[in-house]
Amino acid sequence: CSCPDDAVNTKIASLVAVIAHLSRSRRSPSVHVHIDDPELARLLRGPLASVGAARFHFFNTAAVWARAVLADPAGPLAKPSATPRVLVLGTTSLGRAVVVAAARGWHEHVRSTGSGERARIAVAGADATRVCADMAERYPAIPRVCDLIPVSDSHATGFPARFGDALGAGPGSVAVYCCLDDQSANLAAALDADHRLQGQAPVFLPAEAAAAALGPLLLGAGRIHAVALPAAGAALELLHDHMREALAREAHDSYLAQRRLAADFGERPADRPWEELEETYRRANRRQVDGMVDQLQAVWYELEPRYDWDEPLLELSLTDVETMARLEHTRWCRERRSAGWKPGQIHDAARKIHNRLVPWDELPEQDKDLDRAAAKSRPSMLAQAGFRLARDPAREDLARMLHEHYLEARQADGTDTPSSIEWSELSEPARERNRAAIDDFALKLAHIGCRATRRALGPSEEAVITPAELETLAELEHQRWTDERRASGWSLGQRDDEARKHPSLVAWPELPESEREKDREQIRAIPDLLAAIDYAIVRDDPERRPRRRRPHRTRH
Numbered sequence: 001c002s003c004p005d006d007a008v009n010t011k012i013a014s015l016v017a018v019i020a021h022l023s024r025s026r027r028s029p030s031v032h033v034h035i036d037d038p039e040l041a042r043l044l045r046g047p048l049a050s051v052g053a054a055r056f057h058f059f060n061t062a063a064v065w066a067r068a069v070l071a072d073p074a075g076p077l078a079k080p081s082a083t084p085r086v087l088v089l090g091t092t093s094l095g096r097a098v099v100v101a102a103a104r105g106w107h108e109h110v111r112s113t114g115s116g117e118r119a120r121i122a123v124a125g126a127d128a129t130r131v132c133a134d135m136a137e138r139y140p141a142i143p144r145v146c147d148l149i150p151v152s153d154s155h156a157t158g159f160p161a162r163f164g165d166a167l168g169a170g171p172g173s174v175a176v177y178c179c180l181d182d183q184s185a186n187l188a189a190a191l192d193a194d195h196r197l198q199g200q201a202p203v204f205l206p207a208e209a210a211a212a213a214l215g216p217l218l219l220g221a222g223r224i225h226a227v228a229l230p231a232a233g234a235a236l237e238l239l240h241d242h243m244r245e246a247l248a249r250e251a252h253d254s255y256l257a258q259r260r261l262a263a264d265f266g267e268r269p270a271d272r273p274w275e276e277l278e279e280t281y282r283r284a285n286r287r288q289v290d291g292m293v294d295q296l297q298a299v300w301y302e303l304e305p306r307y308d309w310d311e312p313l314l315e316l317s318l319t320d321v322e323t324m325a326r327l328e329h330t331r332w333c334r335e336r337r338s339a340g341w342k343p344g345q346i347h348d349a350a351r352k353i354h355n356r357l358v359p360w361d362e363l364p365e366q367d368k369d370l371d372r373a374a375a376k377s378r379p380s381m382l383a384q385a386g387f388r389l390a391r392d393p394a395r396e397d398l399a400r401m402l403h404e405h406y407l408e409a410r411q412a413d414g415t416d417t418p419s420s421i422e423w424s425e426l427s428e429p430a431r432e433r434n435r436a437a438i439d440d441f442a443l444k445l446a447h448i449g450c451r452a453t454r455r456a457l458g459p460s461e462e463a464v465i466t467p468a469e470l471e472t473l474a475e476l477e478h479q480r481w482t483d484e485r486r487a488s489g490w491s492l493g494q495r496d497d498e499a500r501k502h503p504s505l506v507a508w509p510e511l512p513e514s515e516r517e518k519d520r521e522q523i524r525a526i527p528d529l530l531a532a533i534d535y536a537i538v539r540d541d542p543e544r545r546p547r548r549r550r551p552h553r554t555r556h
Helices: 006-023 038-045 061-070 093-113 128-138 163-167 183-197 209-213 215-219 232-259 279-298 318-338 365-376 378-384 393-413 428-447 467-487 513-532
Strands: 030-034 054-059 084-089 119-124 146-151 173-178 203-206 224-227 301-305 387-391 450-454 535-539
Touching: 061 093, 061 203, 061 224, 084 093, 084 183, 093 119, 093 128, 093 146, 119 128, 128 146, 173 183, 183 203, 183 224, 232 279, 232 365, 232 378, 279 301, 279 318, 279 428, 279 450, 318 365, 318 428, 365 378, 378 387, 387 393, 393 428, 393 513, 428 450, 428 467, 467 513, 513 535
Parallel strands: 030 054, 084 119, 084 173, 119 146, 173 203, 203 224
Antiparallel strands: 301 387, 450 535
């Protein structure tokens, strides 16, 4: 969808999502949607990675061109070896995208090598002072590693007369990037820059494919590099898959790091570097990336642009890691079964038999650790792609509503406890216990092959919790509550909050029926609580037959 109007593009994309939903196809269409505002395009990538059956890839042409011109092998940032001194002509969307991408590339180089050198990036344009100030404020890591110099005394469409002052003297790799909106003016600026630099530095000119093909004839033997986007197939990779491919590589690196700890490392077909990996396993890594956003949303995280590249990475909780590991294994099993694989005692690719095509609870611990390591590495992987994780506000809303449900239940049965007070009066530790219960929602649902997701196109695909699953989840809730109490110093005994004694600190079979019913009530409330924030429970494996799962017992 690449019409000039963002509203038209999003309308077309939404219609595709509706058609995909109504078709009930097993295949998920990929919809590339152009958004004119580069920041909005980045913001939409996280929360709207998928809607129903459709997967959306939001892109901005300025960001696409910026990646293309900076990746040119003749440029100083393709493989930094010397301190870059860069002049960007134009404060357009493309000009700003080039500045940010160049600064980020140098930031990664500095942080990985420990270099103390500062890049020099000059920006020429009538409003360069304001634009540079805005970029330095939005991306606080830029001024830590780069000198951002505005050149505002030049014509908006010309090469600055005092370009030497802008680029500075001394060693370094000099380059000019022409980023004006008007192609004719951009070509004139490139010719002017090449003339003034006397061929001593490359000048990069984004050009349509036809113009780029004529570049050697039009531009003579100078240092002007006319950069065109690649042909259709490769261009789609620039639109979205550059990030997907990078994340897929990161996912595979995480797998290899964990596998190297195993005694049988090297015996599995996937135990190879990315460059030597069969395409089948590369595709599997890409599909793992596709499922990542859904799994993060299931544990109440949203993706946001990471403006401060030095910001500390978020550390996921053990519950979040375990939940996403379960969901990832469920996704992998579903993917394998849909491709015709069957479970067996051995791994035989020729006959499509896999010994790890089993429920999570039957998976060997070393294989569980592979999924856990992949889940744990996600904040780092996403940071490489320019994203950070932030808590979904829905988590706090759910915690409050869960407490309100508890209050209603206690009022109904006439029970008075220290927690029978309004949310606003509740202590922070007590609120945190409610949040922990919400976090455990996702883990419980993963036990029965389900997850919570935002409602997209109607309730027809929502899962219904069966009576057997209800009993399993109630038992899991009791186990969670028991573990939480024991970890806080509580022990079995007649109810005494001061002495931290509670009569319900027993195994599920020993729990009185009245207390079991309280746990069931909480589980029954989950669908309604989720519906109140426009979430629903979906079954990740619709063909899976529900069965009772015994929760793991923790000894105290």
